[in-house]
Amino acid sequence: MTTFHQHLLNQAGDLWGKILTHPFLKMTADGSIPDDTFKTWMQQDYLFVREAIPFIAVLISKAPVELRSNLTQVLPALDKELDLFRKNAEEHGVNLENVRPAPTCHAYLQFLMATAYGRPFEDGFTVLYAAEKVYLDSWMEVKNNLNIASPWESFIDNWTSEAFQQYVGWLGTTLDDLAKQRPDRDLQRMTDLFLTTARYEYLFWEMAASGETWPI
Ligand code: MP5
Numbered sequence: 001m002t003t004f005h006q007h008l009l010n011q012a013g014d015l016w017g018k019i020l021t022h023p024f025l026k027m028t029a030d031g032s033i034p035d036d037t038f039k040t041w042m043q044q045d046y047l048f049v050r051e052a053i054p055f056i057a058v059l060i061s062k063a064p065v066e067l068r069s070n071l072t073q074v075l076p077a078l079d080k081e082l083d084l085f086r087k088n089a090e091e092h093g094v095n096l097e098n099v100r101p102a103p104t105c106h107a108y109l110q111f112l113m114a115t116a117y118g119r120p121f122e123d124g125f126t127v128l129y130a131a132e133k134v135y136l137d138s139w140m141e142v143k144n145n146l147n148i149a150s151p152w153e154s155f156i157d158n159w160t161s162e163a164f165q166q167y168v169g170w171l172g173t174t175l176d177d178l179a180k181q182r183p184d185r186d187l188q189r190m191t192d193l194f195l196t197t198a199r200y201e202y203l204f205w206e207m208a209a210s211g212e213t214w215p216i
Contacts (some may be wrong), residue, residue: 015198025142031124037209044208055077058116060072064121103214105207129172136164165209
């Protein structure tokens with residue numbers, strides 16, 4: 001039988017293929033990525049990770065009691081990740097302060113917060129699973145195709161680590177449990193949110209690769 005998280009991944013098949021073959025990931029793996037392109041991603045993803053903290057905090061406030069402990073452990077991991085960004089920023093001369101979120105980053109963060117605040121727990125949890133699963137698969141793709149000593153190795157290691165793989169595995173099986181005995185309309189809503197999140201993830205690579213900014 002197909003599990004719910006597998007069903008979501010099947011539904012997102014084409015979209016997932018486009019994410020994992022995005023030029024940002026290919027260029028990071030083969031070393032041809034321009035420094036400024038990677039640094040743009042760093043600046044925007046720093047904002048993303050910083051705002052992931054209140055996103056998780058809102059999810060915790062709605063979580064069933066048995067999930068609180070595991071979700072709470074995500075917070076120190078995010079804090080550690082922010083340190084990773086700051087360390088790399090210092091080494092590579094990247095400014096992380098007073099950065100304006102680009103349109104895509106801004107819209108994605110608004111979507112995350114609106115989902116966490118305004119919708120049932122399982123909806124926010126679905127969005128969390130989608131975002132983390134994209135990052136695991138994307139950075140795995142980079143790692144598996146890496147043919148240089150990358151200056152960005154610590155980021156690659158961060159989202160391909162054993163601990164991160166286990167965390168994303170837990171998100172998937174927990175989502176399967178949450179989806180059990182739900183009416184079809186709930187599952188459809190979760191599927192739509194999963195696909196929307198995957199689209200935002202695609203746009204996030206696009207934003208970095210194109211150096212997207214506000215036109216005015
Ligand atoms: C993640 C991320 C992974 N850092 N940035 C985007 C655009 N999507 C997903 O989340 P985390 O919290 O860094 O594991």
